[in-house]
Amino acid sequence: MYLNFYGLQKKPFNPTPDPKFLYLTPSHREALAQILYGVQEGKGFIVLTGEVGTGKTTLIQTLLRRLDEKTEVAYIFNSKLPFDALVEYMLRDFGITENLSSQSQRLFALNNFLIERRRTGRNTVLIIDEAQNLDAAALEQVRLLSNFETPTEKLLQIFLAGQPELQAKLDLPELRQLKQRISLRCVIRPLTQEETYDYIQHRLHIAGGRRGDIFTEPAMSRIARHAGGIPRIVNTVCDHALLFGYAEQKRRIDRDTIEQVIAYIEQGARPAQAKQTWNSAGRSGWSMVKAPFQWLSGALAALLLLGFMFLALRFNALEDFSLQVESYVVEVLRSMFGVFTMFLQAAASAFLTR
Ligand SMILES: Nc1ncnc2c1ncn2[C@@H]1O[C@H](COP(=O)(O)OP(=O)(O)OP(=O)(O)O)[C@@H](O)[C@H]1O
Ligand SMILES: [Mg+2]
Numbered sequence: 001m002y003l004n005f006y007g008l009q010k011k012p013f014n015p016t017p018d019p020k021f022l023y024l025t026p027s028h029r030e031a032l033a034q035i036l037y038g039v040q041e042g043k044g045f046i047v048l049t050g051e052v053g054t055g056k057t058t059l060i061q062t063l064l065r066r067l068d069e070k071t072e073v074a075y076i077f078n079s080k081l082p083f084d085a086l087v088e089y090m091l092r093d094f095g096i097t098e099n100l101s102s103q104s105q106r107l108f109a110l111n112n113f114l115i116e117r118r119r120t121g122r123n124t125v126l127i128i129d130e131a132q133n134l135d136a137a138a139l140e141q142v143r144l145l146s147n148f149e150t151p152t153e154k155l156l157q158i159f160l161a162g163q164p165e166l167q168a169k170l171d172l173p174e175l176r177q178l179k180q181r182i183s184l185r186c187v188i189r190p191l192t193q194e195e196t197y198d199y200i201q202h203r204l205h206i207a208g209g210r211r212g213d214i215f216t217e218p219a220m221s222r223i224a225r226h227a228g229g230i231p232r233i234v235n236t237v238c239d240h241a242l243l244f245g246y247a248e249q250k251r252r253i254d255r256d257t258i259e260q261v262i263a264y265i266e267q268g269a270r271p272a273q274a275k276q277t278w279n280s281a282g283r284s285g286w287s288m289v290k291a292p293f294q295w296l297s298g299a300l301a302a303l304l305l306l307g308f309m310f311l312a313l314r315f316n317a318l319e320d321f322s323l324q325v326e327s328y329v330v331e332v333l334r335s336m337f338g339v340f341t342m343f344l345q346a347a348a349s350a351f352l353t354r
Pocket of ligand 2: 056057058129130
């Protein structure tokens with residue numbers, strides 16, 4: 001394991017939505033503040049959207065930790081359940097375990113539960129993660145749940161989180177009633193390049209890392225370019241990079257390692273292979289260009305050597321053999337020049353297709 005090698009206490013780039021690692025960009029911070037406010041103040045319907053892997057579930061987990069004990073929560077993360085099963089799941093999560101065979105019985109029990117909670121000064125929240133999976137009919141039924149109310153307040157806060165498709169669904173004409181009821185809308189955005197650098201350092205720090213230089217600047221820049229601001233992709237690349245770096249006993253993760261990792265993730269190429277073959281699938285950018293350049297400098301050196309020999313023969317004392325050797329050298333030079341041109345073409349095309 002790489003933990004000791006890099007001076008870490010725990011894995012910094014786990015794929016789980018662990019709130020201990022939460023990194024707040026301005027959009028994450030604002031969304032969290034709004035959701036907390038919305039839930040605590042009984043704002044009714046709240047919607048959070050963000051691209052895949054940008055931290056919606058991590059924000060929900062953070063919210064769950066920040067809510068006080070006066071707030072009762074049902075958290076549904078399997079939004080592919082049919083609506084009836086969804087209600088059943090919600091009741092179980094609220095601690096209502098009696099056997100209720102029909103949907104009307106379940107809704108009745110839910111109503112009683114909500115009224116009782118309100119009477120004792122408690123707040124009740126339903127959180128549905130991955131809500132983009134709900135179809136229009138299910139979303140409309142979720143809206144009906146928001147009808148549990150007294151003349152003065154909503155009894156159930158509903159918080160939907162999902163990918164941008166959720167927003168598109170909420171824009172459907174048949175869901176305009178639901179759309180009208182949304183009181184808070186929050187969007188989290190992918191990280192900028194600077195935020196990606198910070199995010200990497202932040203996670204390393206939380207994992208107990210005291211070194212701020214495990215990833216070189218060019219390595220982080222390559223990660224940022226590849227991840228396009230999506231934290232989950234940053235995590236995957238960084239975790240593999242630490243593993244590859246450890247295997248090669250590199251104290252600092254450089255750009256070359258990141259190229260290998262990206263090739264590995266995208267095409268399954270193993271790092272050792274990535275360095276060996278020229279022009280084979282699974283290799284990337286600089287490591288592809290580096291090998292021909294090494295060959296190129298060798299060829300150039302040989303060419304220069306032959307050039308010197310040629311000049312020496314032309315003006316030197318070995319006149320007996322000079323004509324014969326001269327034509328031989330010219331021949332060799334010509335083929336070397338051919339090879340040299342081939343290398344130049346190969347290197348140039350590799351450079352252009354990086
Ligand atoms: N703001 C953040 N701070 C710390 N880690 C984050 C953040 N955003 C995302 N991550 C990390 O990225 C990974 C994906 O995060 P998460 O599961 O919360 O994304 P999501 O938006 O819910 O994705 P999906 O759309 O697939 O449900 C997790 O490992 C999580 O720890
Ligand atoms: Mg999620």
